[in-house]
Amino acid sequence: VMMSGMAKDTTAPLWKKGGSLSSLSGHELRRRGAQGRPKGSKSTASYLDEPGQPDDASRLTVQMGNTYQLGPPKHFPAVTVNHILKDVLTNCLREENYEPELCGQRAKTISEIIKARVKDVMAPRYKLIVVVHIGQLDGQSILIGSRCLWDPKSDTFSSYVFRNSSLFALANVYGVYLE
Incomplete structure (x- = not known):
């Protein structure tokens, strides 16, 4: 032009x-x-x-490189997590009575304590899910269920039930491996 x-x-x-x-x-x-x-x-x-x-x-945008790691180098420490659950629930709820107004806050606090302690012994690349239920122990029955979609070779969970004279507590920790 x-x-x-x-x-x-x-x-x-x-x-x-x-x-x-x-x-x-x-x-x-x-x-x-x-x-x-x-x-x-x-x-x-x-x-x-x-x-x-x-x-x-x-x-x-952040570009992440592939690691080509097909499985966890170290598996979820289920036995150690069971000991942590027993220790935390026993220490936090041993002398407590059931009070419906405070149970929601107690469940949140206990789940945060459990998550912090489990993270210290956790294998890398695992995501944690901590669920705590607290209810009144008064001769009634309750059924708590959970379903998860995961790989049984690398994903697992730990669970512990605590009871005293007035309440029960169920704590579940799910370890899901992130590829």
């Missing part, structure tokens, strides 16, 4: 900013004066701040 000398001079600033010349006709280029635009018109130009820079969305 050949441009006249005057057209090159007036369009050079647009090229440097990354603007577009497609909206300029030959007649408009000739009518441009020293100010660089036709009389009585408004001009808009769209351009990138820095044409060579990637956009924000591509800078925020």
Whole structure:
């Protein structure tokens, strides 16, 4: 594409900013004066701040490399977790009486204590799920069930039931391996 000398001079600033010349006709280029635009018109130009820079969305993505690890190097320590569950539930609830207003907060506190202690002995790349149920022990019956979709070769759980004269507590810790 050949441009006249005057057209090159007036369009050079647009090229440097990354603007577009497609909206300029030959007649408009000739009518441009020293100010660089036709009389009585408004001009808009769209351009990138820095044409060579990637956009924000591509800078925020994190690329993770494959480890090609097909199984856990160390399995979930179920026996150790059972000891932790027994110790925490016994120490926290040994002398407690059932109070319905406080049981929800107690269950949250106990699950946080269990999670913190299990994380110290946990195998790498396992995700933990801790569930604690506390209920009144008054001659009634309760059935608590759980279902999980997992790989039986690497995923497992530990469970412990505690009872005193007025309450029961059931704590479950699920260890799910993250590939």
